Amino acid sequence: MKIVIADDHAVVRSGFSMILNFQEDMEVIGTAADGLEAYTVTAKCRPDILIMDLSMPPGESGLIATGKIKEDFPDTKILILTMHDDEDYLFHVLKNGASGYVLKNSPDEELLLAIRTIYSGGTYIHPKMATSLVREFIKKDKSIQSEDPLEQLSKRELEILPLIAKGYGNKEIAEMLYVSVKTVEAHKAKIMEKLNLKSRPELVEYALRKKLLDF
Template identity: 30%
Template structure:
């Protein structure tokens, strides 16, 4: 029996995954968590073999900090990321740290079960779509010395936010200019920090300039 914890800030998604997995006699969901603190409590109360972990909690950096906590405090627990983020910079970052699995939320039940079994057996498992992205990226990198090894792919909105940050706009000013909420701006800022692997906006601007993103 493989004991699982599902951690995601979307209740409906967690319940849906639990419903899917409950049909497999070899899998047992021992905990459902919707917040960072709930995950920490759950890990103390319910011994598990694997945690299915989203990266956004609700911000990307929250999930990564939680991952660091798990690595240090629950070293025997295996982590499979189950997320919507398909950015190679994020995938490589978490897998380098020791992540055992990486799946997108649109994965099939069959692949999810396959990944759980593989990770439980001590193997690593990366979603087929992500593997293909990595292979394509590696081929391009070999063909051109001008393509950075960890090329960062930004959405149009992230590019706008990055430019406005470099221009000195405040969060409120960016939200007003782009006609979005403050929460949306914070989400994009957080995503940029993760993708560029920097701790603050000063280094974000410096790194973006060095990599010709500004």
Template identity: 40%
Template sequence: MPALRILVADDHEVVRHGVRALLEGRPGWEVCAEAADGRDAVEKAVQLKADIVILDIGMPNLNGLEATRQILRVLPQARILILTMHESEQVVREVLEAGARGFLLKSDAGRDLIAAVEALQRHKTFFTSKVAEMVLDSFLKSKPRPADEPEREVLTPREREIVQLLAEGKSTKEVAVALGLSVKTAETHRSNIMRKLNLHSISELVLYAVRNNIVQVVQPPAEKQTV
């Protein structure tokens, strides 16, 4: 099996080296390149066809969110993990909107980085417990469930399949290939889903999928308490 190719991008050299040191201890993982800004990250990710790209959200020249969008336009199969010092609801929404499927605070990287990369390697999403709770609480407040109809029953089984694939970061074309549909049919399904659920962005779709257990949010194990 070929090595998992990981690109690490952060404008602080000490952060890049620390992340590399954590990752290179894992058998089968290879840090294929480092980048100090967003534009360099996009170029290297595309050139080297990185499997997983770890991006600082606040890099110069091109921020991590826009770098995520540009990488995924060319490499839709890549999985993006965003590193940040901030954990506001707005930042989390922007990360999901850009197409990243992992969100990790730099302060938690020493403890959770390996678990985050393992989750993305398995095509799962990753939020630390605090961020996951914040995202779900926000969604529950903004999208109240009708008392007489559970949301999961709004969609057909086929539509739920499509929601899962879209929430995992697949493009409409990739959904069509995976399900044996024409691209036009997949686009029609996507439009119908967004209309049925009254959703207006991919971030809202991901949050719906998380809330209804259509996609799995991988969380690190709880820390052991000593007495």
């Protein structure tokens, strides 16, 4: 594995280079002191793995460089190595193409595991940060579900929707549910409005997609 290390501290670059070069399957082929230099070295060396620090003052930060490098050199996998155990940093760099996130205070074995994991096509997240990632995923999933227009329908509207989709007329539905035809018509209008549907075919298609015909 050909590796480039980007960190603003020379002692950190030297220390990690010694650890990685000691491995039979790893070789450090370049180093950089900030994001801009990391881009230049990546363009020149085309490493398999780029180990990137997030904060590298006064030069360009790893946050900015990650997106640029991943866009222009997609074959280079980026492993973030940082002191920041902040989930906002984690989400940002993952969205910008990073394949892994490891804290600097992690043992050497974890760094080596992370490198080998992302080299083989996987994603590695420090266990402490992985918990935050899962928690955020669950929160976003619930948010997406709550935005489903189907949840805006009342219990009665949920009863009427599949009946309309199955082809029953207003009078038939009224008799089934022991309500007036006008009530059915009013509910039907509200269903169409809430689901932003314009015609019965659209309603049937929606019901099929949501698996409501057996409701």
